[in-house]
Amino acid sequence: MRDILAGTAFLIFFLFFLWASFGIYDPGFDPLGPAFMPRLALVPIALVSVLLIVKGMLERRHTLAIAPEAPAAFDEKPISPGKPILLLILLAGYVFLLNTGLIPFQYLTPVYIIVTGLSLVPWTRQALIPLVIVAIVIPPAVAYVFKSFLFVNLP
Secondary structure, three states: OHHHHHHHHHHHHHHHHHHHHOOOOOOOOOOOOOOHHHHHHHHHHHHHHHHHHHHHHHHHHHHHHOOOOOOOOOOOOOOOOHHHHHHHHHHHHHHHHHHHOOOOHHHHHHHHHHHHHHHHOOOOHHHHHHHHHHHHHHHHHHHHHHHHOOOOOOO
């Protein structure tokens, strides 16, 4: 059931951003258009969404066909279904804030990396140190690649 919920959440995410990609202004410089890359990036999300939904349905059918057995002996806690939804909300908020241009990429991305990382792991010093290092290193590196090689200034 969790796979069906997560797949559905990601599919809704895909549909929203696919719809939003049709509003991207095309100045006519690029033959593929400015919406090509966002749509290309959405393809794996759509594929994984459909695979999760199908996997969840197959597992559900299989568990309904077989008599219930003892629960599996996993030492790990299962991931709550709220985490994928929280990650989608964080990503949507990040993209929205970048799109408004109110907060520059260099400042917003480190905050996004740290908040997303801390939403996935327990809040400990061992988790915070690598997240801070990644949050300091990644934004300037990405901005450099975009500016130097792709000739795109990030917001």
